[in-house]
Amino acid sequence: MPHISRIKLDKKAERNLVENLSLILTKIKKQDEMDSFLISLLTSTERLMLAKRIAIIILLKEDVPESHIASTLHVTRVTVSRLQFFWEARGQGYEIALKVLENEKLMKEFKDGLLKLVAYSIRAAGGYVKPTIV
Numbered sequence: 001m002p003h004i005s006r007i008k009l010d011k012k013a014e015r016n017l018v019e020n021l022s023l024i025l026t027k028i029k030k031q032d033e034m035d036s037f038l039i040s041l042l043t044s045t046e047r048l049m050l051a052k053r054i055a056i057i058i059l060l061k062e063d064v065p066e067s068h069i070a071s072t073l074h075v076t077r078v079t080v081s082r083l084q085f086f087w088e089a090r091g092q093g094y095e096i097a098l099k100v101l102e103n104e105k106l107m108k109e110f111k112d113g114l115l116k117l118v119a120y121s122i123r124a125a126g127g128y129v130k131p132t133i134v
Contacts, residue, residue, distance in 0.1 A: 024037070052073050052075060053083055054094075054097060054101075055114055056069055056073065056075070056079070056080055056084075057083060057087055057091075057094045057097075057098065058098070058101075058110075058111055058114060059072075059073075059114055059115075059118065060080070060083070060084050060087065061098065062111065062115060064115070064118055066080040066081060066084070068118050068122055069118070071121055071122075071125060072114075072117050072118045072121040
């Protein structure tokens with residue numbers, strides 16, 4: 001996670017900055033514009049971290065065990081547990097994101113792909129997948 005300066009902003013200025021970010025995210029409607037904005041705003045590691053968080057919530061919602069999620073997405077079980085706690089404690093934002101994804105026809109394909117990846121990872125970890133040379 002990025003480090004924040006030890007020099008604190010006053011609460012009003014901080015709230016104003018966060019509101020401006022929210023406004024920008026709300027007003028960008030086109031996929032290519034959002035992609036461009038996120039590439040400019042976030043490092044590739046930060047984008048991947050956020051994408052993994054959403055994938056973890058999707059898999060948790062599908063009742064995939066934490067250990068399978070952790071090994072599939074290459075995160076720790078602590079990360080999965082922490083996200084499950086956040087989802088249960090204050091998951092309104094995740095529920096909004098899931099609703100947006102469910103309205104998209106790609107959500108089913110994305111979810112199916114994630115579940116296939118989990119199944120493959122489990123088989124591969126158990127030695128049930130023969131290695132192939134590509």
